[in-house]
Amino acid sequence: MSIVRVENLTKTYGDGQCPIRALRGVSLTIEAGDFVAVMGPSGSGKSTLLHLIGGLDRPTSGSIWLGDTDISTLGDRQLSRLRRRMIGFIFQSYNLMPTLTAQENVALPLLLDRVRRSSALHQADEALALLGMSDRLHHRPAMLSGGQQQRVGIARAMIIHPMLILGDEPTGALDTHASNEVVELLRDVSAKGKHTVILVTHNPRVAAYADRVIYLKDGLIVDDERLDRSHISASEIHQHLNGILAAGG
Amino acid sequence: MSVRHSILALLFQRPMYGYELGKHLAPVLQVDRDVKPGQIANTLARMEEAGLIGCRIEAGDGPDRKVYHLTEKGREELKGWYLTPEIRDYRLGDAFYLKLAFSLLGGPVPVEEILGQQRRKLFQELHAANEIRRKSENQSASPWLLLLENAIAHLEADLRLLDMCEQQLDELKAYQPPEPAPRRRGRPPKHPSKQIEPEQSGTSTLAEAIDKLRNRGAS
Numbered sequence: 085m086s087i088v089r090v091e092n093l094t095k096t097y098g099d100g101q102c103p104i105r106a107l108r109g110v111s112l113t114i115e116a117g118d119f120v121a122v123m124g125p126s127g128s129g130k131s132t133l134l135h136l137i138g139g140l141d142r143p144t145s146g147s148i149w150l151g152d153t154d155i156s157t158l159g160d161r162q163l164s165r166l167r168r169r170m171i172g173f174i175f176q177s178y179n180l181m182p183t184l185t186a187q188e189n190v191a192l193p194l195l196l197d198r199v200r201r202s203s204a205l206h207q208a209d210e211a212l213a214l215l216g217m218s219d220r221l222h223h224r225p226a227m228l229s230g231g232q233q234q235r236v237g238i239a240r241a242m243i244i245h246p247m248l249i250l251g252d253e254p255t256g257a258l259d260t261h262a263s264n265e266v267v268e269l270l271r272d273v274s275a276k277g278k279h280t281v282i283l284v285t286h287n288p289r290v291a292a293y294a295d296r297v298i299y300l301k302d303g304l305i306v307d308d309e310r311l312d313r314s315h316i317s318a319s320e321i322h323q324h325l326n327g328i329l330a331a332g333g
Numbered sequence: 334m335s336v337r338h339s340i341l342a343l344l345f346q347r348p349m350y351g352y353e354l355g356k357h358l359a360p361v362l363q364v365d366r367d368v369k370p371g372q373i374a375n376t377l378a379r380m381e382e383a384g385l386i387g388c389r390i391e392a393g394d395g396p397d398r399k400v401y402h403l404t405e406k407g408r409e410e411l412k413g414w415y416l417t418p419e420i421r422d423y424r425l426g427d428a429f430y431l432k433l434a435f436s437l438l439g440g441p442v443p444v445e446e447i448l449g450q451q452r453r454k455l456f457q458e459l460h461a462a463n464e465i466r467r468k469s470e471n472q473s474a475s476p477w478l479l480l481l482e483n484a485i486a487h488l489e490a491d492l493r494l495l496d497m498c499e500q501q502l503d504e505l506k507a508y509q510p511p512e513p514a515p516r517r518r519g520r521p522p523k524h525p526s527k528q529i530e531p532e533q534s535g536t537s538t539l540a541e542a543i544d545k546l547r548n549r550g551a552s
Contacts, residue, residue, distance in 0.1 A: 125500040268467060288492035289485065292459035299452065301499055306445065309453045311460040 086149075087248055087280045088114040088137055093146035094303075095132050106132040108303035109146070114280060119271055121291035122284045124300035130284045131252055133300065137282065138171050138250045139163045151247060168197065172241025172249040172279075174270075176256040178233045180225040180240075186212060186232075187221040190239040197244075211239035214273055231262030238270055242277065249274060251283040255290050267293045336368060336376050337385075341403065341411040344386060348402040351377055363477035377401060385410055429491075433498065437505055444502065452495050459488040 095107040106129045114120055122130045135141040137148060139155050148155050150170065155163060180189045190208035195201065212221060215235040225233050234254060241249050254270070255263030267283075267290050274281045283294065291297050292311070299307035336358075343349060343357050355373045380386045385407035388399045403411070429451060436444045462485045469478060498505065 123496075125496050264466075286496070287489075288456070288459060288496075289463070289489045292456055292463050292488075294460075297456050299449075307449050307452060309456060311457055 085116045086113045087116045087118075087151060088112075088282070089149040090133075090137065091147045091149075093133070093136060093148065094144045095129070095136060095141070096144045105303055107136070107143075110300075110303070110305055111146075112298065112305065112308070114282065116280055117275075117278050118296060119274060119281045119294045120283070120296045120298060121294035122282060122298045122300060123286065123288070123291045126286065128300040129303040130300050134250055134252055134282065134284045137248075138173060139167050168193065169244060170247045172244060172246035174234070174237050174241050174249065174251040174254040176253040178225070178230075178237045178257075180233060180236055182225055185222045185224055186217060186228065186236045186239075189225070189236055190243055193240060193244050207243055208239065211243045212236070214242075214276075215239050215269055229262070230258050231265055234258065234262075234266050235269065238266070238273065242273065242279065245277070247280065249279050249281045251281065251285075253285055254283060255285065255287060260289075263287065263290060335414075336372060337380060338411065338414045340373070340376060340380065340401075341385065341407055341414070344401055344403045344407070345411060348389075348400050350391070350398045350400045352398075354401070363475060380407070437508065438510075444506070448495055448498055448502075452492065455488055455492050455495070459485065459492065462488060 090110060090112050093107050093110045094105070097104040097106055108129075110129075110133060122133060124130045132141070136143050137150075139148075139150075139158075143156055146156070150166070153166065155166065158166065181192065184192065187205055187208045190211055191201075191204040194204035194207060199207075209218070209221060212218060212235075215238060217232065217235050217239065220228060220232060220236075223232075225236070228236065234257075237254070249270075251270070255266055258266060270281065271293055273279075283290070285291050294311060296308070296310050298305055299309075339358055339362075340354055343354055343361075349357070351373055352370070354377075355368055355370055358368050377386070381388060381401075383406075384404055386401045387404050388401045390397050391400045432447055433444070436442070436447050462481065466478075466481055466485065469481070472478060
């Protein structure tokens with residue numbers, strides 16, 4: 085089943101003298117349960133695409149279907165309700181509330197949707213436990229490392245059981261070790277919950293965790309590659325690295 | 334890989350006979366394949382000739398066997414090898430560099446397609462490497478895991494290079510390589526001052542490597 089269907093999407097910023105054509109006709113379909121990375125040089129339109137799919141911005145032309153809803157036809161209130169209920173966002177700068185604890189930050193989307201406080205906090209505990217953060221429930225963001233803050237960000241995105249999780253450079257502020265950890269967690273948790281994930285990243289290592297890499301350039305998709313996980317075995321990589329023995333000296 | 338130095342390194346631990354050496358290489362390097370006995374024997378013979386190792390005949394249960402040990406010269410050689418820094422080769426051996434440089438002149442397939450093919454393959458490889466890294470997460474630290482990290486870092490760097498190519502593609506396409514210098518007439522100068530240096534096995538610094546690259550481009 086397709087979760088996202090984008091047809092002939094264009095987005096032009098500014099007008100008159102020198103309009104910037106961020107997207108110039110993008111079509112794609114994303115299946116339920118996919119883990120997709122969107123890559124491309126800066127200015128290629130990847131963030132614009134993510135924002136349009138997430139309903140944070142409106143296209144100049146074309147349509148965006150989330151499930152069976154064409155979100156380009158929705159009014160502002162309907163759109164923000166759909167965002168709140170169906171889409172989990174993960175940001176580069178985490179966007180956590182500094183005065184709330186990890187647990188409260190994660191519970192926030194539920195509280196805003198008028199879920200009972202005790203139930204919301206309980207669900208937050210469970211989400212944080214999945215991300216290995218049970219011992220940090222009552223810490224405020226400032227007391228957490230970058231990697232831990234982003235785990236809170238992921239838990240917050242997941243707590244509404246969204247049909248779609250969108251990440252805009254979610255590892256952009258993290259060092260290599262923390263970013264590996266965060267992507268691996270995100271992938272594990274999303275696989276368990278059968279979530280569909282779209283990440284925008286300029287980091288090839290992060291993108292290579294995905295099942296599919298979409299490469300944008302100048303507002304168009306130039307590459308769309310499915311990464312095959314099935315054939316991988318430890319011995320195969322061993323063989324790769326075994327090349328060092330083959331070259332005799 | 335330098336079988337010669339691997340043997341020196343093993344013999345530094347203790348004297349061993351040929352079969353033993355072969356059996357020890359694979360586990361140290363964490364590979365699942367042995368170096369061929371023939372290759373070990375050949376290398377041992379050459380090393381003995383060069384005075385790097387000596388050997389003693391030892392009678393055992395079966396036929397006599399040659400037990401090899403490190404000589405003083407071998408020890409020095411090993412020390413020198415350990416202390417020689419290893420710098421990756423940035424020179425023209427890089428096959429992708431050749432494809433990029435020539436395809437920009439015009440070719441049977443567009444540059445974009447070459448970049449695309451390269452990128453797809455690199456992503457597959459990096460994906461595989463990430464996956465292995467995940468699977469080996471619980472293993473304790475080992476040189477092999479660091480080699481894997483190294484492979485990942487290189488794949489990543491190669492992908493970043495492709496990104497740069499994409500970003501600068503219009504300028505790259507406009508790049509005109511300089512015309513080859515016209516052939517000199519008359520007698521060649523007595524001192525062939527600027528000849529291409531013969532390839533050396535190690536380039537000591539990145540700056541030097543880049544310098545060499547430039548010189549080659551100019552000559």
